[in-house]
Amino acid sequence: MTRIVVVGAGQAGASLAERLRALGHAGDLTLIGAEAHPPYQRPPLSKKYLLGEMALERLFLRPPAFYAEQGITLRLGCRVTGIDRAGKAVLLEGGERLDYDRLALTTGSVPRRLPAAMGGDLPGVFVVRGLSDVDAMAPEFRDGARVLVVGGGYIGLEAAAVAASKGLHVTLIEAAPRILGRVASDATAAYFRDLHRAHGVDLREGVGLVRLLPGADGRVAGAELSDGTTLEVDFAIAGVGIAPDTALAEAAGLAIDNGIAVDANGRTSDPDIFAAGDCTSFPWQGGRLRLESVPNAIEQAEAVAAAMLDPDAPPYVAKPWFWSDQYDVKLQIAGLNTGHDRVVTRKGAREGALSVWYFRGERLLAVDAMNDPRAYMTAKRWIEAGLSPAPDEIAEPARDLKEIAAG
Template sequence: MAHFVVVGAGQAGASLVAKLRADGFAGQITLIGAEAATPYQRPPLSKAYLLGEITADRLALRADSFYAEQDITLKLGQPVTVVDAAARTVTVGGETIAYDELALTTGSVPRRLPAAIGGDLAGVHTVRTLADVDAMRDEFVAGRHLVIIGGGYIGLEAAAVAAKLGLIVSVVEMAPRILQRVASAETSAYFRKLHGDHGVAVLEGVGLEQLLGDGRVTTAQLTDGRALRADFVIVGVGILPVTDLAELAGCQLDNGIRTDAHGRTSVPHIWAAGDCASFPWQGGRLRLESVGNAIDQAELVAENMLGAGKEYVAQPWFWSDQYDCKLQIAGLNTGYDQIVTRGPEGEAVSFWYYRGAQLLAVDAMNDPRAYMVGKRLIEMGRSPDPALIADPATNLKALLKA
């Protein structure tokens, strides 16, 4: 009986094993995860879970009973220490497990500040796992001072939670503007104002010089000479793909684990999906950090492990919740040269990214219609005249039928 082993029990791993069973695979399946918790959702960690609006049991992707009912063996709380591609085995907790096909869905880890600048002080946190958030929850007390290093979506989501809970929050962004790597100046301006309206100090174009404190952080010294009181610090300066096992197995790396369009790595019988995998995209390579990609790519890899032979065509989408604003993003804005603004109409506004005449992406704030239409247009390969998008009289849904 064939044995498929999946290493990495996050969104991608859970999606992959569920798809294997749904598509009729009757062999053995083992899902291995370094965390003790059964596979759970990560996006709510920095939002609803941190706010206390949902409990840990509601984070689960599937009921615990699902894995037993589907005859999926879970090995949790122990990392894989050895991958022997020649013998086709993995070692976990001292046990060596043989596989016929192996999928690596090892995800990503947050970048951390070096110990040399105080990154190892108590009170310095990252936001990635359930344990990370549990470790910082007691820090969120009204009136305390929080310094967030990094003005990306994780940092801004944490800032929104802290501000709602009555903390005094400063966001420190080394780049000239928040969200510079991922969004337009218009989107950055929208969120800068949103956070400012909620009392958050957004400090742009300034870096962190040093975190100071005797064992525990007390001060964030900035590169412009300012010193910020810091009762605790959250670091949100990006994530790195987890590739150590792939490297151990001899897989090629290229901004993650390099795969072909089917999800195969360079080593026979080893596949990869999710945050850790880079795949062919429009003549280059792409690695996506999103729930949508983790699900779609993992399900495609499951099909291909069963012989489907399908190529992965990514349909990128993302979201972020901050205060009462829901940001929905469709497409990838890489290479844009024009921003078209639609709105504002009440609380809704959207920014449409064009490269020449081609629609690349849409950022929609409290505007689900703009998001839905933009996403469909991008998937259909259609690019409406920018003047139509900007005209408030244009019926967006009608563009889908044009």
């Protein structure tokens, strides 16, 4: 029987392994994870878990017993050091070899860290990615503590929201002219800028970090900023993005293109090696796309599982959607706004509800919906169907979305 090994026990790896069994794979199936915990959800880590509103066990995607019941061999706390493509084996720390007939890489992504020259290696400087990162920083979230958040993307903004909600004094800096500069419109950025400032966050745009400053004990105690100011801080969080974890794939000689390059079925440049999730780039609308999202990790992994068992399985067609929770605001995003040339804003029925619609010409590309699930669901349905409403009609808040026809 076919032996399948999955390297990476995050959302994509767990979804892929589970789907393989559901589709009837009866051979050996091993899921390898570098962390000691069984596969778990990442989004609640920096929100409900850090706030103390979610217990560790509720993070787990499945109870630990599930994997044994499904005949999935779970190798946790296990580091893969290499891939022997010719011998069709993964090499484990300690010298063990694990043979495979088919291999799937679901290695996810790694956080970008501040350079050591900027003090990024000082004690008291954290990133937000895995369970160990959040557990390490949790004791720092004391009422009245001073935290510097570096980076005004969604990672940094979510960290700032949790810190402010816990009663910390939060300073967030973004070196670019505004927050969310790469991913959202001025309107969406303004909405979240106002939201954070209303919650007491000292949000500074166009201000970068020169270096973090150590105290007498060697721990971070201050920060020198590009606007000439110096802050006293108790700890710092680097929210400067993530990068695809391609180290194993690169060392094995697989093709890399802003991630592990795969075809529409998740097959890499080696026909017996597949990949799914944050670590991959895949064909999309005539180019290549890498998506960092839970929905993509699940949906692509399930499509790849089918392709590993059936060469005629349908290709993966991404339907991008994302979300972010900050304070009492839920942001829901449908589509990708890349290449837009027009932005239309629309007030929702609820107080504080707003949707931002992105068009290229007359074509609807994406929507950012803040506390407006109706706008999100309507736009998502239109985008997935290839339909577009008239931008001028969207801009009229008196027009009910049900009355607006898309064609």
